[in-house]
Amino acid sequence: MKRFVYYQPQSLKEAFELMEKHKGGARYVAGGTDVMTRVKQKVWQPEALISLRWIKELSGISQEGQFLRIGGMTLWREIEMDPLVLKHAPALADAASMVANPQIRNVATVGGNLCNAAPSADGAPPLMVLEATLVIAGPEGEREVAISDFFEGPGRHCMASDEILTAILIPEMPVNTGMAFLKSGRVTQDIAVSSAAVCIQMADGVCKKCHVSAGAVGPVPLRLKRVETMAEGRKLTPELLQQIQDEAAAEVTPITDVRSTESYRRTVTGVMVKRALEQAMRQAEEPSASRDSVVSGDESGKSAPAEPSTGPYDTAFRKLIRFNLNGESVEAEVMSHKMLSHVLRKTFEFSGTKEGCGQGECGACTVLVDGESVNSCLYPAFETDGKTVTTIEGLVKEGNQLDPLQESFIENGGVQCGFCTPGMIMSAKALLKRNAHPTEEEIRKGISGNLCRCTGYVQIVESIKKASEVLAANEVKS
Numbered sequence: 001m002k003r004f005v006y007y008q009p010q011s012l013k014e015a016f017e018l019m020e021k022h023k024g025g026a027r028y029v030a031g032g033t034d035v036m037t038r039v040k041q042k043v044w045q046p047e048a049l050i051s052l053r054w055i056k057e058l059s060g061i062s063q064e065g066q067f068l069r070i071g072g073m074t075l076w077r078e079i080e081m082d083p084l085v086l087k088h089a090p091a092l093a094d095a096a097s098m099v100a101n102p103q104i105r106n107v108a109t110v111g112g113n114l115c116n117a118a119p120s121a122d123g124a125p126p127l128m129v130l131e132a133t134l135v136i137a138g139p140e141g142e143r144e145v146a147i148s149d150f151f152e153g154p155g156r157h158c159m160a161s162d163e164i165l166t167a168i169l170i171p172e173m174p175v176n177t178g179m180a181f182l183k184s185g186r187v188t189q190d191i192a193v194s195s196a197a198v199c200i201q202m203a204d205g206v207c208k209k210c211h212v213s214a215g216a217v218g219p220v221p222l223r224l225k226r227v228e229t230m231a232e233g234r235k236l237t238p239e240l241l242q243q244i245q246d247e248a249a250a251e252v253t254p255i256t257d258v259r260s261t262e263s264y265r266r267t268v269t270g271v272m273v274k275r276a277l278e279q280a281m282r283q284a285e286e287p288s289a290s291r292d293s294v295v296s297g298d299e300s301g302k303s304a305p306a307e308p309s310t311g312p313y314d315t316a317f318r319k320l321i322r323f324n325l326n327g328e329s330v331e332a333e334v335m336s337h338k339m340l341s342h343v344l345r346k347t348f349e350f351s352g353t354k355e356g357c358g359q360g361e362c363g364a365c366t367v368l369v370d371g372e373s374v375n376s377c378l379y380p381a382f383e384t385d386g387k388t389v390t391t392i393e394g395l396v397k398e399g400n401q402l403d404p405l406q407e408s409f410i411e412n413g414g415v416q417c418g419f420c421t422p423g424m425i426m427s428a429k430a431l432l433k434r435n436a437h438p439t440e441e442e443i444r445k446g447i448s449g450n451l452c453r454c455t456g457y458v459q460i461v462e463s464i465k466k467a468s469e470v471l472a473a474n475e476v477k478s
């Protein structure tokens with residue numbers, strides 16, 4: 001990987017000045033799940049990365065008058081669980097829950113998703129049907145852009161390279177509104193082969209307003225205007241829904257690529273638009289159906305970043321970072337282009353953390369940062385400053401006593417070659433912290449960002465289930 005400098009500005013003004021200083025050689029980075037993979041693949045070779053993580057005004061979800069305001073740096077994990085989003089924009093919460101896997105959702109942002117401008121971006125279709133407005137700031141001031149005017153082509157949007165997406169404004173929806181988001185991919189954590197979002201208003205069984213959007217089936221996320229016209233002012237009977245399915249398949253403009261064929265994409269989009277309409281119709285007709293129960297655990301989901309420490313080495317190339325590693329305060333002088341996995345393995349010689357793909361795909365490098373699972377291969381070492389990091393070594397208690405999860409993996413055949421095991425156990429640790437009694441489905445979702453080439457997952461799921469039972473029994477005893 002080519003070296004780059006890494007800045008951590010704490011205000012928009014500082015970020016714009018740094019961008020100006022590098023005159024086209026710099027790029028903003030949010031969670032880095034797209035940026036770091038492309039830098040590692042040498043698709044992008046910036047001389048500088050400007051982190052947006054420390055600009056506090058870019059994060060958070062709030063109600064502002066008639067709008068739900070979501071900061072551009074808000075994490076998918078926060079959006080997935082936020083009560084305001086669940087209430088006012090459940091289709092966006094659904095999309096958030098389907099982005100990649102827990103490790104990616106714990107660092108990736110909604111702003112990064114939109115600014116990446118991939119036609120498959122999961123955030124786009126729900127925000128299109130909600131007719132969101134994007135707030136964009138630049139050195140010359142602030143402007144607002146309707147999301148329908150934002151995307152210009154694959155990987156292209158209407159922002160200049162020095163502008164920052166600061167917030168997304170979602171207008172409040174009237175009662176009798178229903179919405180849904182559906183996604184079809186090759187495997188759980190894959191990007192969409194096709195996705196569909198709808199938002200409808202119903203009155204006396206008639207569809208008064210209908211917004212339909214589809215992703216990954218055109219050069220940009222699409223609004224399906226012909227389908228919308230067919231639905232508006234009419235009862236959504238089974239016959240009409242069938243016609244809408246056919247029209248949706250005809251209206252999209254997909255291509256054949258490695259993920260799917262053009263014809264499959266058309267067919268599946270038609271089916272998903274119909275199913276999303278059926279789901280949204282049910283929701284519109286039962287407005288009391290609360291989704292708050294989806295929120296699990298005691299986490300507020302809000303991140304409260306500590307200040308990055310300053311010191312004699314605090315430059316954009318090299319920095320002294322101080323953090324808590326497995327219960328001990330440590331410090332290390334790290335280079336700007338090094339990832340946390342490298343620092344753990346090479347500086348601290350904690351080789352339990354493995355590096356497989358190096359691209360956020362396999363989960364072998366999973367560790368906990370401030371209690372949340374992350375792929376350490378994509379996590380810039382600079383961003384570890386002031387945080388708490390737990391690796392597989394940190395689970396072992398005094399007297400070499402293994403964690404119940406480690407013991408359960410050994411006893412229940414969850415380990416074969418063992419390469420995936422540390423990452424798998426760290427994901428399971430994060431899951432059990434959030435949800436002490438997971439179902440099999442929840443366990444499978446919790447480890448969806450971890451690949452195992454040996455065990456076939458059955459024993460791994462069993463190991464996690466048994467560990468949760470042991471932990472529950474220990475709790476009762478104590």
Ligand SMILES: Cc1cc2nc3c(=O)[nH]c(=O)nc-3n(C[C@H](O)[C@H](O)[C@H](O)COP(=O)(O)OP(=O)(O)OC[C@H]3O[C@@H](n4cnc5c(N)ncnc54)[C@H](O)[C@@H]3O)c2cc1C
Binds near residue numbers: 027
């Ligand atoms: C294994 C894996 C699986 C994935 N699966 C999915 C998936 O299922 N669905 C999906 O939609 N995506 C998926 N992605 C893509 C990616 O994770 C998401 O698009 C994510 O939301 C990007 O957010 P980020 O904060 O990491 O963006 P970054 O990587 O930090 O940034 C992405 C781009 O946006 C720019 N940028 C970021 N924030 C701003 C801002 N506020 N203002 C201006 N420019 C900005 C950056 O300069 C960069 O060009 C996946 C990625 C990986 C590695």
Ligand code: FES
Binds near residue numbers: 359363366
């Ligand atoms: S996800 Fe980090 S090494 Fe594969």
Ligand code: FES
Binds near residue numbers: 415416418419420452
């Ligand atoms: S035990 Fe070998 S990869 Fe999972």
